[in-house]
Amino acid sequence: MTSASTNDIEFRSVVKRYGSVTAVSDINFAVPKGAFMALLGPSGCGKTTCLRMIGGFEQPSEGTVYISGEPMNGVAAYRRPVNMVFQQYALFPHLDVEQNVSYGLRQMRPRISGAEISRRAQEALEMVRLGGFGKRRIHEMSGGQQQRVALARAIVNKPKVLLLDEPLAALDKKLRTAMQIELQTLQRELGITFVLVTHDQEEALSMSDFVCVMNAGRIVQVGPPQDIYDRPASLFVADFVGKTNRITATVDTGGASILFANGARFAAPAAATPSAGAAMVALRPEAISLKRNGAAGTAALSGTVTHRIFLGSSVEYSVDVDGLGDFLVTADRRALDDSDLVEPGDKVGLAFDPNALHIFPA
């Protein structure tokens, strides 16, 4: 009861087992009222299991899930003040759009009047900009429209928490970006807590107030998107959230400097005090800038460009770094270095700020 006023969702030591398989273990997190949280992780990491435990479709094997401070153990899905936007929407094919949206309203006890039901359904449809589509059949709607119907159906009951299970996975990239913005706007308008499950790190970073990264049934890092990206807690997070270059290295006794596998030595980042011994270093592709061979004197590493991938606003290079293997380097096309001029086959130097290095024990 302690957190009733501040947290809409709270997991305390939650474990879920299926037979002998442990799906998630030791899950602890809290979602403040009105926040937008993303559960991010590769498939099979247990994020959907967590969402389903909030929705009431699974019961935890151990621990407790709280919604608005109330323990939810044993409470059936239909009694919970949460609604879900299902993966692939799970719209009722035998009902039209308006009947789908008003389905939840018709379940309310005490009953509400038919006029009130259709007024609220219309309101929800307007909210997702589907006013006038009420009489359409579900199979007459496009993927993006179905997605909006699912959204309207879920918000019409004014839940305390809206659960979204990979809601944008079935949409094409343009539509996905548009819906990301729309979801954010909607969340602000409604002021209700959103919990989003996704394996798409871009989606998680762009929409949520904070991200809960999961791997192999455990939470590996919780924090605001920028923290997750800039200060990954582990090599897994660095790898999974955004792209990263891994470098095998050794941290010197005292932790003041790092020796890369190819013999290059760098000062340890100011903020970090790594423990001595074998380490893995992560370096973001966009933290590196390429210098043409003439300027190699200022560069820390050298290598040969093997591929150049034009991405429009940026260019991605594969660089075979001497003694370290393949590196990925992303260059903003407006950057004032030589990146845009570099061609495959060119000898280049790689420059970066040693503070951009993330050091993890190997």
Added chain:
Amino acid sequence: MPLIPLPRPSPRSYGEKGQAASSPLPIAPVGQGNRTGAASPLRPASGEKVAGRPDEGRKFEIDFNGFILMPAATNTKRNLVTAALVAPAAAWLMIFLVLPFIAMLVFAFGERAPEGGYQAAFTFAQFARLPTRAAAFWNTMVLAPVGALLCLLVAYPVAYYLAVKADPRYRLILVSLVVVPFWTSLLVRTYAWMYILGSRGIPNLLSMIGFEDVRLLNTPGAVLLGIVYGYLPLMIMPIYVSLEKLDRRLLEASADLGARPVSTFFGVTLPLSLPGVMTGVALVTILLLGEYLIPQLLGGGKVFFIGNALVDLFLQSRNWPFGSAIAVTLVAVVVVILMVAMRIAFRVAGTRQVDLV
């Protein structure tokens, strides 16, 4: 119809090949392929072909998916194969269904010959006598639908269990168990019921605990019991099939939106399984309208169906014209019921798209 995938030309490729329309086709035209007797009469067409050159002569058509349909020449061959495959069934139906029905139609307007059988005439007298068999019609028209509905009530939970609740590992075994009774003749199984319901069966047991003279056999209840017993698998199967296709996430979505299990059943499960329910009810009802065996054995001449009346008329009193009139009337009733049932089933299944993805 065999289809050959056709690379769909992007709009851009048209623009790039500004000259293409007047230049020779990059591949052999279809007509050539035919002349040279190539194994395949078709070749993939290029983008230009799709763009349409009416002067080329349309030897084949392209459907909206970008597939080439077979040219007309091979269509004839295909049609012959189709005809050959359909012919046996068609001949069978013609000889054993259509022709006898026509004969019955003729008989129905005739007269009974003095020594029994048929005597040519044109009279509605046989149809005028239909009311004398009102009891048979009444029994059939009441007990067949009631039997089918009872079947439905018993079958639905079983089908639901098999499709939704049963452990998928044992589902196949359980479903085949439903069919196992068909391995024994319905006659034998119904005979067994005669003994169970007869005076040496359950009534005998009841008399031991003080309930004397309970009569079970030769009652409408016995006939209904036999009907449910005999026709249950035919009802379970179509319902099972429609429930098995049901997307579980829809049930979760319903619960998520606050629907209690009962509301979910009536709001989602039942409507989506209606096509199976309609199929089962129509199937069982229609078969029951012509039922002979169960009322004969368990109704014992007291609860008789039209089927029993027909046997009586054709074999005992040898009144073929009157029997034919009854049979024709029965067929007419079945056709009407079937049409109504199909209409409803199509309305349910047709407008309500069942694909859920």
